[in-house]
Amino acid sequence: MDSSEKDIFYMRKALELARCAYDAGDTPIGAVLVYEDRIIGSGYNKRNALKSPLMHAEIEAIREGAAVIGDWRLEDTTMYITLEPCPMCAGAIVQARIPRVVVGAMNPKAGCAGSVINLLQMQGFNHRAELVTGVLEEESAELLRSFFGRLREQDRINRQEGTENSE
Amino acid sequence: MDSSEKDIFYMRKALELARCAYDAGDTPIGAVLVYEDRIIGSGYNKRNALKSPLMHAEIEAIREGAAVIGDWRLEDTTMYITLEPCPMCAGAIVQARIPRVVVGAMNPKAGCAGSVINLLQMQGFNHRAELVTGVLEEESAELLRSFFGRLREQDRINRQEGTENSE
Numbered sequence: 001m002d003s004s005e006k007d008i009f010y011m012r013k014a015l016e017l018a019r020c021a022y023d024a025g026d027t028p029i030g031a032v033l034v035y036e037d038r039i040i041g042s043g044y045n046k047r048n049a050l051k052s053p054l055m056h057a058e059i060e061a062i063r064e065g066a067a068v069i070g071d072w073r074l075e076d077t078t079m080y081i082t083l084e085p086c087p088m089c090a091g092a093i094v095q096a097r098i099p100r101v102v103v104g105a106m107n108p109k110a111g112c113a114g115s116v117i118n119l120l121q122m123q124g125f126n127h128r129a130e131l132v133t134g135v136l137e138e139e140s141a142e143l144l145r146s147f148f149g150r151l152r153e154q155d156r157i158n159r160q161e162g163t164e165n166s167e
Numbered sequence: 168m169d170s171s172e173k174d175i176f177y178m179r180k181a182l183e184l185a186r187c188a189y190d191a192g193d194t195p196i197g198a199v200l201v202y203e204d205r206i207i208g209s210g211y212n213k214r215n216a217l218k219s220p221l222m223h224a225e226i227e228a229i230r231e232g233a234a235v236i237g238d239w240r241l242e243d244t245t246m247y248i249t250l251e252p253c254p255m256c257a258g259a260i261v262q263a264r265i266p267r268v269v270v271g272a273m274n275p276k277a278g279c280a281g282s283v284i285n286l287l288q289m290q291g292f293n294h295r296a297e298l299v300t301g302v303l304e305e306e307s308a309e310l311l312r313s314f315f316g317r318l319r320e321q322d323r324i325n326r327q328e329g330t331e332n333s334e
Binding site for chain 2: 047048051052053054055056059062063066067070071072073074086087088089090091092094095096097109110112116117119122124125126
């Protein structure tokens, strides 16, 4: 496999994890961390499931990866994420010195790999990552659209039932 | 106690935790999270001790606080940190919707509460925190200076011993 085929291969793995979040009722975001052609960390968003603001896909993948490598520096790794990272996760990637990040869909409202700001490539920090965006972008965006569409539909049904019960 | 006395009281607690990091050989940074006049989360930097890029003081305090409150939203809390937060921790504070942050010393090289950038008060994000800086600043800065001074001294001794052994 060449580099772009590998990126698609690992992004598919991240998308499989995003679907686990979807099925559990959390915003579908998945991440895998790759070192020497194997996955050493993976995660999906569990913010609602575990009621914790820290339980993002990337944080789980970094925690597992650091345990495998045995260091806080995750050099020579690549992080695959189905959605552009939030400030916390972009910051964690910088802290972990992850040298390469591959992103699926962008997040115009909160993304920190170029949308609101680009924390992965700030002149002011002592680490900057190589960044590839748009890998399986449509699959990731479609999964998110489907999730939020389902949420809105559920919300509509709940409000309708509320109205009927109060009549 | 008025508000500024409370800030000093809780910052002293955060400094006690920073000293735990110092004693364990990690950069001395401590944090406490306060809700309704009690500490619901606390932590100190364990990055080297636990070999994890995620084990910053603030992350530990947020994890504990979320478990106590039972939600990922840590509304009506105040985070006390002896050193200006890094991008990951500033991002975690935004993710957790922490409304008030009190900082001891600033971190010109990597701080994200005004030094390199101010992630706690970005127009682009959907959450902005009230920020107080400079509380027990000198005590925090002195602890950090002492730590790095000790590191340099140890490094000097190690290099000297290395030279003597190779003679």
